[in-house]
Amino acid sequence: MMEMNYIMSYGAAAPSVRLLRKYGLLDILLPFQSAYLSEQMKGGSSDRHLMLMKLLSNLDRLLSADRPCHSSLWLALLAFHSTLVIYPQDTLVIRAFAAVLYFGTWETTVKFLREEVGAEVPFAPETMGPSRTKLDCLKEQTSHLASLVNSSVDILTCPHDLEQSLARFSEPxxxxxxxxxxxxxxxxxxxxxxxxxxxxxxxxxxxxxRGIDYSSLKLGDLAEVRFVLGKVIMDTMYDKLPCESTEDEGAAADVAGGSLPPLSALF
Structure with a gap:
């Protein structure tokens, strides 16, 4: 776990996952994510548009060697993504889930969703196509997604649940x-x-x-982890930031206020 935390918490999660996959180590360390990438990249296609890699890239942009996160953040991100692979969701429900993590209240979340006009970003297999959910029905569906994510944590912690989840892939x-x-x-x-x-x-x-408290994030403060998790998901769903691919791994922007560049810039 300590080694995985070094890989995932210091701003180099996306390139590290690519490197682990290249040498066959991802099959052992993160088998669900490895199976997902193998299935989505059949025929040698790029990982540029895959939701998992966009999530990790957007996480990397917020971290650096001197501003790491607690392991609970990247584990929560993996649990969230695993949930969507198994139980695809309406994009508005995903946005609401991210917004309530980010803003901290349902009232502010609804206000944000009523005002924002960002284009929907579809992902396959994680999203269900154009959003058909109404705001009036959103609360129950968002709570249901939260319960599914909480259950998906077992994929990361329980060998039996992980083995069962792998059976869903065409080539487990x-x-x-x-x-x-x-x-x-x-x-x-x-x-x-x-x-x-x-x-x-x-x-x-x-x-x-408003900003990220990196001292609290490193210690795993729950409010800080939720805030950054929500931000990473929202950045991904609104496609505000480009995602580097295996073929195009340009240096990422400096972390706001940080003194060191993200480790992803070194790969």
Missing amino acids: LQFSGVVVASNNDRKKLSAVFEGLASDLHSYDGRRGM
């Missing part, structure tokens, strides 16, 4: 029996999504500041 991997996270990690991840699967009207995850 030979499972090594290794999971990336512990039961203690499972408790931490459940706490990240706590409250989102019940009464969203009473949910309050506000932080009292």
Whole structure:
């Protein structure tokens, strides 16, 4: 776990995943993600438009060697993406889930969704096409997504659940029996999504500041992890940032206020 945290937490998650896949190590360390990439990249296609790689690239843009995140952030991101692979969702539901993590209240989330006019970004197989969800029905579907994400944490912590999830792929991997996270990690991840699967009207995850508190993020502060997780998902769903591909890994922009460039710029 310590080695994986070095790989994923310091601004080089996307290029590291590509490198691990190239040498066959991703099959052992992150078998679900490896199977997903293999299935989506059949025929030698690029990973440029894959949701997983966009999520990781957008995470990398917020981190650097001197501003890492706690492992609960990237684990939560993997759990979120795994959920969408197994249970594709309406894009508006995904946006609402991200917004409530980012803003901290359902009231602010609804206000944001009413005002924003960003174009929908479809992903296959994670999204269900053009959004058909109405705002009036959104709360229940968002809570349901949160409960699914919380359940998907078991793919990262339970060998049995991971092995079952691999069976859905057309060419499942030979499972090594290794999971990336512990039961203690499972408790931490459940706490990240706590409250989102019940009464969203009473949910309050506000932080009292606008920017990222990197000291709190490194320590795994729940409010900070939720905030950054929501930001990464929103950046991905609104396609505000380009995603580097295996063939085009230009240097990423400097982390805001950081003194060191992201590690992804070194790959």
